[in-house]
Amino acid sequence: MAKIRPILSYPNPILAQVAKDIETVTPEICRLAEDMLETMYDKEGLGLAAPQVGESCRLVVIDISGPEKREEPLVLVNPRIVSQEGQVDSSEGCLSVLNYRSKVQRAEKIRLQALNLEGQPVEMEMDGMLAICLQHELDHLNGVLFIDRISRLKRSLYEQKLKKWIKKDKLP
Structure with a gap:
């Protein structure tokens, strides 16, 4: 039975590490994928990478039919982009960036x-x-958070807010 795992939050150092390739898809990897899907659905996310639940391996789960529905789960082992084209701006959030x-x-x-x-x-x-x-999610496997892709000013403003939350022991 799948279990909900705790999600690591920035600035946890595991989130900044490059995840290791999965040599063989084992029953443990399949269980991890089930746990990750359950965790993602519980937190109403659209995607989750193994490092976000403290596992340094190249595994991601995605379901863009959510967060209310659970119709299109996609589990990928050792995913890599082989080609890309065009550019688009997206508004992003992250279960690990509060x-x-x-x-x-x-x-x-x-x-x-x-x-x-x-x-x-x-x-x-x-x-x-x-x-x-x-x-x-692939960024997570490479130790990159979406806040690593924003301006230094926006990032420092977020980090100042985070420090205040931590100091007051009132993380959102």
Whole structure:
């Protein structure tokens, strides 16, 4: 049975590490994927990467049919973008970056290679929300948060707010 895992918050150092490739899709990896989906749905997210739940491996789950519905879960092992085109601005938030949203520039279309939970190779082309969400989750696998992609001024303003919340012991 899937369990809800705690989500790490910025500035946890695990979020800044590059995740390791998954050598073999094991029953433990499948359980982790189930836990991640359950956690993502519980927190009303659209995507979640393994480092966000403290696991340094290249696994992401996405379901852009949510957060209310659970109709299109996508689980990808060792995903990587092999081509991209165009640019689009997206307003992004993150389950690991508390109470903050900002515009981020992403590729408009991407081609992706990965493995599924059966260990079989998959290749997909995507655009729109799915492409944006996937790029966001792939950043997590590379130790990058969306706030690493915004201006220094916006980032420092967010960090000042975060310090006040921590000092007052009132994290949102």
